[in-house]
Amino acid sequence: MELDVVSLSRFQFAMTALYHFLFVPLTLGLSVVLAIMETVYVTTGRAIWRQMTQFWGTLFGINFVLGVATGLTMEFQFGMNWSYYSHYVGDIFGAPLALEGLMAFFLEATFVGLFFFGWDKLSKLGHLATTWAVAAGSNFSALWILIANGWMQNPVGAAFNPQTMRMEMTDFWEVIFNPVAQAKFVHTASAGYVCAAFFVLGVSAWYLLKGRHIALAKRSMTVAAAFGLAASLSAVVLGDESGYLATEHQKMKLAAIEGMWETEPAPAPFTAFGFPDQEARETHYAIHIPFVTGLIATRTLNTEIPGIVDLVKLAEERIREGIKAYDALQAIRAAGSSQVPQAVSETFEANARQLGYAYLLRRYVDDPRQATDAQISQAAWDTVPQVGPLFWTFRIMVGLGVFFILLTGTFFYLSARRRLDAHPWLLWVAVFAIPLPWVASECGWFVAEFGRQPWIIEGVLPTAAAVSDLGITQVLLTIMGFVVIYTVLAIIEMGLMLKAIRKGPTFEPANPRPSSNVPQPGAGIPAPLPAE
């Protein structure tokens, strides 16, 4: 990695975003799990379900605040480190963020206080409505954020305005109903639900293994297994690959994920294994499974998926069109308020969509119009993301997804047979599987964002052109600051989480299993800590 402002800003954004997404999925999923548990409590009146809601609610709270705190960083950072980006697309990108605040985050944050403080102040139904408001708020929040992110992958409903030198919104509904955004939302929310399901499943399994809080643990596992199975299926089957055909660079991302250099006849095979080689432009030792990629990505038997080499050729054409747009833009700007010749404005209109491609040449030449054929060809090859990392992270994610379905399916079966504690080794698997959905989620974000490079907004603005006027020292200082603060907070959070899990629910209802709170002798659990 070169030590320049662009790389450092990218590093900082990646680090803070991946860190933020350690907390977000659990908030997304656990809020729904809490709402489900409390609904059972209100409809059946059984006290144990209230206890479950409160216990998982405590863990939810420890996680939630860090999601909020690190979310602030995300909102600040676009302006701090990506000021040209903020100017260039704020007209479109800012709107979903603001609507997220209005519609979702206010709801979530206003009611989350009442969730914790309102048990004695509200009626049962009033509190249940509060819990659902928190769940709805956090999920709406994800929807708006993914509409914003989906627009970066597929910038619909916007056009460049030469007078303001930025992209401006032309159709709000296209931005909202962007197919890439919709696919992303379903996939990301499902991933969050899987995280929550594995969290509840794993912690409950640990209680069963230690013989503590049996009643709470078994009921929680039943909820988690069913919820987790549905969510894993949804995350894998409705993966956001469906959005990968929407645009050219999404196609490039797909080809890179598959290490597919040449266009394959439809339906394209899935490369289960291989070593992609960026230099040689081929994937060594590839093992293909016929048809799979074609089926998953196109949902048809006869739609061709273009390979990297063909997409590069297309990018080269786009760059040449972009140069025409750039040339016309200079003429329009030079004309100022006087009349622009019609031929010029027609050229601009015809090629404006590819303007961003001309900026790819900035790496080699100040004025894109002066670029040589060799430079244009080089810039076209720059549109190929690093294939190796994408290839591997995608496979880790998919492999884990299959494992999630198997594990939650097994527990779903066991809970239906009322044999959840029949196989201790399976319970141990559940305990150690807790981090895996997070690994898969972070891999997913890596594929989505790293695969979008060199663009920050596909076809519109290269990442290298989007930064602020900052010095290396400034960015290094904030990176160090974030590393220190985030490391300390992560250690504290993990400590509190483990402490709360070890302590277990604060009170147990008199029934249905009176002995469930008594630790088994010799189980090796630390004594419950004194009440504070």
Next chain:
Amino acid sequence: MILHELLDYTTLRILWWGLLGVLLIGFAVTDGFDLGVGALLPFAARTDMERRVAINTIGPVWEGNQVWLILGGGAIFAAWPPLYAVSFSGFYLAMFVVLAALILRPVGFKYRSKRPEARWRNGWDWALFIGGFVPALIFGVAVGNALQGVPFRFEDTMFARYEGSFFGLLNPFALLCGLLSLSMMVMHGGAWLSLKASGPVAARGRAYGSIAALAVVVLFALGGLALWLFVDGYRITSQVVTDGPSNPLLKSVVREGGAWFANYAAHPWMLVAPAFGFLGALGAFLGMRGQREVLTLLSSKLSVFGIISTVGLSMFPFILPSSIDPRSSLTVWDSSSSHLTLFIMLVGAVVFMPIILAYTTWVYRVLWGKVDETMVRSNSETVY
């Protein structure tokens, strides 16, 4: 979509300037008392139990209050993209300091009472103090710099160049504004503690709050005087086009003494704003002395409203002037989003703001009543 032409561009820009004010004031009158309570925490509450009482007065509501800030940031991004781009990157390190302080706050509230050790709790109390004190001060410093103009200019691609430094932000006038905003928040936090806390915490809240209220009166007056004597304002000299494209470079601007007072000279009714600033603070002072709790909090809100409005009105139509290249200055007429975006966002605000205000009011009503030691003790596991 042609619906957006129902409202012309000029009107939408003015409405969004007003809404920006509503959001900033909304933040200052709600999250403002959270910041104030944070800044007062080590002084107004001395024992662990007292601190828990103080923290639990804001425990259930700070999270919702903070959304005013988040929404304010989002609205600046969406409605005033160049303002978002220039201010957040220009004030880079100051923004980071504010951000770091704000990150400590949610965590501090939630984690402080999760462990019994005195060292742990003291540590978080200082974190909460920083989380209240630092943003309260720096937001004022930022406004002080905006009034003087900020050293940035646009290249013709609209890439913003910034030529200031972190320490340049800490000039005397800006620090005066910082102290004013800190006093405002402390006054507001004191008024809140007086209403919601009980026993010694409420009494100290009143004591510190009334001192802060006097400080607000004095610093606001001093600030006005310093603005008149030492700070140049800005004025557009080219013809003002209110519905043109959002490109700041199309106008010309001069810097001149007294320009920040021109709006008040032209429209004397605007003097209501500074009058509210002074009267509210005096009302809060008297209310705290006379233990009229609700009146105190309302007066304090009025003062915050008046002071923030005073700044906005005196700068109008400027939002962020540039000290090194005045024509790059951001104004209401040339740094907004497009006509369509402003309209859509307005629809969003008109639909959701009343809903937000309705449920927020409901939540405050549910939580109505004082927090005291008995309440904290009997709910020790669930409250902060």
